[in-house]
Amino acid sequence: MRRAGYLLLLHKFAVDEMMTKMRIWSEEFDHAHEHDPIEHITSRIKRPAAIAAKLHRRGHPITPDAAREHLDDIAGVRVVCPFISDVYLVHDLLRQHDMETVLVKDYIAEPKPNGYRSLHLIMRVPVHLSDRTEPVTVEVQLRTIAMDFWAAVEHELTYKSGGAVPQDFAGELTAAAEAAADLDARMQSLHDRTLPPRR
Secondary structure, X not given: OHHHHHHHHHHHHHHHHXXXXXXXXXXXXXXXXXXXXXXXXXXXXXXXXXXXXXXXXOOOOOOXXXXXXXXXXXXXXXXXXXXXXXXXXXXXXXXOOOOEEEEEEEOOOOOOOOOOOOEEEEEEEEEEOOOOEEEEEEEEEEEEHHHHHHHXXXXXXXXXXXXXXXXXXXXXXXXXXXXXXXXXXXXXXXXXXXXXXXX
């Protein structure tokens, strides 16, 4: 039991590290630049029951060691950005610091069949303890405001439908995702026109 609690504590520390970096960057951009690429940040730690259920579904023993070895999403951070270019800017910032990128899934360049768009990263974050440094895995989702709105509503509809969107909803949800992507493209174009010309 103590080891399970310690596992969650390590992941909380990793999220704290990530959230601190994001807040510093956001404040720095607010102070030193004309545009902040981070609209808002949220985080979560997966509940023990959800960790156990996922390990069970995948056929792994329900132990802290198995959770740490086989699950990449115990800790999660979501970064919502104003523009598509900001998503990739924040990704670049993460790659330049003391975190290892384990996996990148670009659902913006290649959306899921239902229209879902987001940039998913699996990062290994160094957690500096009093006597050692522990690398801890964190799932990072980067998306625009429009992508986040669509994903939140899609999740709500799926949850209310018992885990599967009704067939007559599927086409409309995909069309809504396309409309959100079109809005993102238009807003990006407007943003690009406000930037000073390159010399």
